Amino acid sequence: MPAARRQARPAPRPVRRRTLAVEVADSLRDMILTGELTAEQRMTQDELATLLGVSTMPVREALLRLAAEGFVEVSPSRSFSVVPTTREDVHDVFWMHATLAAELTRRACAKGDPALAARLRDIEACFAAARGAGDPAQLGAVNWEFHQAINEAAGAPKLLRVLRSTLRFIPQGFYALVPEWSGASEQGHEAIVRAFEDGDPDTAAHAAETHVQEAGEILIRFFTGRGAWTRPDGA
Template sequence: MEPVTDKSLADRVVDQLRDAIQNGAYAPGDRLVERRLAAELGVSHIPVREALTRLAEEGLVERLPRRGSRVAAIDAKELDDLSSLRVVLEQYVVERAMQNWTAEADATLRAIVAEMEEAAEAGDTSRLFDLDVRFHEQLWALTDHAMLVDLVAQLRGRISLFLRAATVALEPQALKAHAASHAALVDAIAGGDRPTAREAMAAHIQVAAERIEAGLPAPADGDG
């Protein structure tokens, strides 16, 4: 067994903190105290500090001068910036996926959609969200483009905690519509209909952005 290096320890701390933030264990604006996190994770403060720095680079954490760190919040302008960029990149994902489409890929994605429909029917929002993540990861894998996958994963990761909260708040009928939108994406890609597939992906991202924006706090007076 290989010894654990400082680098691999920091990587594990990054993964654990990222998962905790994206899964809602820490809410936007929550303070992230190095000593407390180090105690919870059973490590020294050094890998925790490195992890917070790296998560700040990903946009999940804000580093505050002389005040430590907190989970990043998001405003309507940043959401619009992120979502518009996601549309461009995810539409390219669709095109790459179409080029590499196979019967196996079709079956895998349709199986995930079927599970999403079951979760929506049962009102299991947490499972539905996790399946949504798995759906997109499978779609990204079809691109065979590592840099593209890194970019789209980072953008989605930036809004993941807000997207989870928005999904949990959906009404039963909206949950079913959310699952159905993924089925429509698969149909468009499998059918080789490039314009329809691009349009379906753009609409999919726009609906997600609207759900997130509906849950954002109203801007304070004077914020424009």
């Protein structure tokens, strides 16, 4: 019998470095989420290129990316308008984030790794030190390290990818500048670490879910007070 033909496999997509268009998209996304660019505001690619100090090509690519994500609408005249983000939209994002974070935390804790529990305790000590020093940049970095350690330990790369996709709807780097956040975060981390030390996955998951939900409420109050997010009726 003739040898079975091997099924053709698609060529892998090339690995690309972070592009200028991605950086522009990140900047514009944060400007939208924090209210620097509002739903009533229309700007052209030329105006945005001047504002960001880049050419129009990465701006166009960034706007197409943001349009696909639902942040902007692009008109044939090369202008764009911001799609309004409501408080309910942000609540939905944090609900999804909290649900995914809880499951990742449950799986990580269920592995019963004492080295991970010890590492989380050390990271939390660094967070407390950064809070005492009043260092916003370090707070953000250590917070990322804390959650990254848990998420990577869960051993669920596809679930982690979905969680990371929710982060694009949350202003990046602003947590550490919100006055309430660091204290609430330290308490949330402590509850998570204790659950890891006790080997209690359900309690760890609940602590992680509560922690993310509280962070969301704090962020929503802060940016709503600055007029960044509206109610569905526009109020």
